[in-house]
Amino acid sequence: MAEPRRSALQRVRSASLLLGPAFVAAIAYVDPGNVASNISAGAQFGYLLVWVIVMANVMAGLVQFLSAKLGLVTGMSLPEAVRAKSSRGVRLSYWAQAETVAMATDLAEVVGGAIALNLLFGLPLLVGGVITGAVSLVLLAAQNRWGQRPFERIITGMLAIIAIGFLASVVISPPSVAGTVGGLVPRFDGTESVLLAAAMIGATVMPHAVYLHSGLARDRHGNPEAGPVRARLLRITKVDVGLAMVIAGTVNMAMLLMAANTLRGREGIDSIEAAHGAVHDVLGPGAALLLAIGLLASGLASTSVGAYAGAMIMQGLLKRHIPLIVRRVVTLVPALAILALGIDPTRALIVSQVVLSFGIPFALIPLVRFTADRALMGADVNHRVTTGLAWLVAAIISVLNVALIYLTVTGG
Template sequence: MSTSLTEPRSTFQRARSATVLLGPAFVAAIAYVDPGNVASNISAGAKFGYLLVWVIVMANVMAGLVQFLSAKLGLVTGMSLPEAVRDKAGRKTRLAYWAQAETVAMATDLAEVVGGAIALKLLFNLPLLLGGVITGIVSLGLLLVQNKRGQKPFERVITGMLAVIAIGFLASVVISPPSASGTIGGLVPRFDGSESVLLAAAMIGATVMPHAVYLHSALARDRHGSPEPGPARARLLRITRYDVGLAMLLAGTVNLAMLLMAAGTLRGREDVDSLESAHAAVRDTLGPAAGLLLAIGLLASGLASTSVGAYAGAMIMEGLLNRTIPLLVRRLITLIPALVILAIGVDPTQALIISQVVLSFGIPFALIPLVHFTADRNLMGDDVNPRLTTALAWLVALIISALNVALIYLTVTGK
């Protein structure tokens, strides 16, 4: 009798203990549902219907592998990815590497601040510049939570905002369910002209983002430390797989909902060429409630993702240059370029496109060192990647880098 009562309790305690260890991947997952994702996914659904469903699925599977390798690097070595690069590179290389990584962080913040500003304009009719300033101030407040209260409260806040984003974008799919046959048909890999290739590259570029790859290694290390080889590390790596899997499942579901909503309700409309017009189309087609929830989801996306992006920028600087700067300064470093773009009147949609192109330059610089380090037995010991994992990781790095080169080429040439 006592055994039967004790057994379920011990199982529950083990499950609860594992659940407490979840969290870092959900912070990193914010990068996968930022305003850049919203723009590219809605554009893909509106222009090509269900054609690119397979891209969402492929991108999130690849992202799951990349994020796990990043977390594993931090847990096993006790170093973030930028710190590992600093440890292996000379001074000039470190400075050049930091310059491109910081540029990528600024481009990330551009997309996220613009997204937040657009959401505030949709909700309260605020000017874009004022919306950008408010987005920056709120994100600074979220960073203060992390700076003063530690990582766990920050994780809870960001995970809560991830839930708001999910509700905001899943609501439209619930209100107007997509075609089941269209969705299944969209799982077959194919393109329809160069524009669909451009959108596919933009979708993947907006999904596998350099700053999330850099950041996750530090998030996992700072949350859990770097345990010695043995059962404790093996358990932590196993729980990290679940953490990444659940976070990527949620982010992938939200991204898929964006595309399915656009494919089901906006397909063929000529006036869906920006986030504002997409919001208007959803409001007109599905009603004010759907439009309101979409705007709220976009606002949560902008606020949460710009906070995480600024956090990543500080971690990149500290890791590569071994320098820590004050919270307000590090927030301003990536925020000011975004505010300048809004102040001079650059079209928000064009700004989002520019940010995605800049992000594309940074993808190989994050992925290639990550795969190289996690495949290095001298660095990883017995937790080195199995050969199959390494082969898959190199394939993922090649595919993502090639598609981002295609994005840059097609955007610059206008083809």
């Protein structure tokens, strides 16, 4: 009886060693843009937008699995597949929007790290931004030197720190069960709630994570032939994505519920710094410290993953390799300019997430098309139901963005 049990444990251990790519991609779902969007949503509207967190996380799980599947089955990252299927002019235009999204991503992550260093050590925001960028460069250099597996372990460790940092406040002061359940009913309350919903989706279903995951899965697992090995890897990838999305979704929900429970109705909660101060006053210095540490880990990890994604996008679309330090400096410029000019960092974070939400269709549409193409995917082509759901995700996001533009222009 003991031998089958050992065999089962060995199979579980063997499968667990193949987990990891989705946890790297999941860092994009708990970056400082999420913190700003979710805390703002909870502080302003209470439990109203709980449903957005749930919807965005479900959509993200489907999208990330399709991205990983594309890499495993075709041996191409999503940017490489776009390049293979498009003309030079289209590739250049596509790269331009993808780079804009990458810079918006960097803005959120560097500004978030700077805010955390300010809260923890009183450092000026500009100095904190430079330190955040420098640490991300060190993490990327470690990935270049030691490979993907150690990088995955480092990022997964930071994901654990982020989870502890943001879940602590919810454990200390549990939110209203009735309010949380009531927030699952989809609805809005004016233009600002639509803006925040778009920001929350932009911070969850992030374009650079969609591009990146296809390359991560390919680089980790290779391009196995159709058969039992590929089928097993696809099953393990579903587990990888599922676990990563559960963790990311739980952290995002904790951010919103903490703000709805602790910050709702309090005056002057219009920034992460103010939210941190309110948590300190209401829940104590321990909860505030953990929140700041979680924010710092979020900024450091996510800016590293974002730069990694940017390099993969450029390499895939243009077949151009730019030295890491040059690329890091270029993408840091907008974020450091925001900090140097004294622009409200929390508002900049939210606006950056709206920019990201407009980049989502450019990642989703080709992803769905490619994974629904039998000539490209063979026996692993999407089921019709999967393709239908994926198109629905793209449509929901596009409609939300159109509504956002309309309500913003007309004033609601």
